[in-house]
Amino acid sequence: MSQTIVATRYWHQLDDGQVQCDLCPRHCHLQEGQRGLCYVRQRLDGQVKLVSYGRSTGFCVDPIEKKPLNHFYPGSGVLSFGTAGCNLACKFCQNWDTTKSREMDILADAASPEQLARAARDAGCRSVAFTYNDPIIFMEYAVDVAAACRELDIRTVAVTAGYIDPEPRADFFSAIDAANVDLKAFTDRFYYKICGAHLNPVLETLEYIHHETDTWLELTTLLIPGENDSDAELEQMTRWVVERLGPDVPMHFTAFHPDWKMRDHQRTPAATLGRARRIALDTGVRHAYTGNVRDPEGGSTYCHQCGELLIERDWHRIGGWGLDTKGCCANCGTRLAGHFGAAAEHAASTPVRIRVS
Known part of the structure; x- marks a missing residue:
């Protein structure tokens, strides 16, 4: 596709001649030709434009558990892609080669929203995921892809840090069926020192998603020794989740x-990871998981009422299945929160690179 530069809505003119991007709390002030920290939003012709529309670092079919989402059609395939750039500056970024890239040449693949939706359908995927970098920065493309997917009964998933202003937040999450939000820590010190951001806007996003939208929500925290893994911080974080999100x-x-x-x-x-999981369960979180390690117990889902094994996982592979066709525990009838098919799905447990045309 040829159109890679599109107009955006979330910006305004300042008295000093600069424009301010109003997509996220960074509120970058831009002169003509200047890019925001995210790199893909740029002032051109006096406006803030997205300059990576329809472009990607590549397309891959993943298991949904890799996002990670454990309560959104477990075992199903998801067509995943990302772009360059990010609106946070996390020093620990695991995808720094793309999120911190300042080269548009890495966006070697292109696809229209309609092509992406058809590719997901043809690959047998239940959903399309905006991942690898934060989809908030390419929200115009993501929202258009979501609209095309809904025409074909394909869901959309956002893997995001949730660092977004209120007005675009409403537009973005109204298009998204499920989100995994990185709650990177529970101190503003961590967010400011290590991510170049602040905690409160993320907490506001979490409350907004859970209480004001139909978007299914799961949270991920990458635990860094000595930075965000103390008992006190984990107790405070998990207690906040239970009290404010449920x-x-x-x-x-x-x-x-x-x-x-x-x-x-x-x-x-x-x-x-096991200690964090136990703290979460002890403070009232019903479903806490470990990730990036082999831990069948910490990766599996159990009924919070009777303790029965509901979804057995080994890495991203689904094993035993203890849900009935309505998504309830087959042993005691308690409903498991989330979205589930009538039976387990078994997409490939390792990523498969594909071409979209």
Whole structure:
């Protein structure tokens, strides 16, 4: 497709001649030709425009558990893609080669929204995921893809840090069927020091998604030794989730590995993930998971009422299935929060690269 530069809505003119981008709380002030920190929103012809519309670093069919989403059609396939850039500056970024890229040449693949929706259908995917970098920065493309997907009964998934202003937030999440939001820590110190951002806008986004939309919500926290893994912080975080979002929002605690600007930190021990999971369960979170480590117990889903194994997982592979056709525990009848098919699905448990045309 040829159109890669499109107009955007969320900006306004300042008295000093600059324009302010109003997509996220960074509120970048831009002169002609200047790009925001996200890199893909640029002032051109006196307006803020998205310059990566329809472009991608590549397309891949993943298991939905890789997003991670454990309560959104488990075992199903999801067509995943991302672009360049990001509106956060996390020093531990695990996808820094694309999110921190300042080269448009990495966006070698192109697809229209309609092509993406058809590709997902033809690949047998239930959903399309905006992932690898934050879809908030390419929201015009994401929203158009979501509209095309709904025409074919394909769902859309956003993997995001939730760093977005209120007006675009409403437009963005009205188009999204499920979201996994990175709750990176529970202190503003961490967000400011390590991510170049602030905590409160993310908490506001989480409350908005859960209380004001139909978007299914799960949370992920990458635990970094010595930075966001103390008992006190984990207790405060999980208690906030239960009190403000409710006990049914799943939480994923995943392992950090040294990367980009945090190569001096050790990998997260598996015991840390298990400790975080126990703290979450003890504070009332009904479904807490471990990730980036092999932990069948920490990756599986159990009935919060009777303790029965409902969805057995080994890495991203689905094993035993204890739900009835209505998504309830086959043992005691308690409904499991989320979206489920009549039976387990078994998409490939490892990513498969595809071409979209």
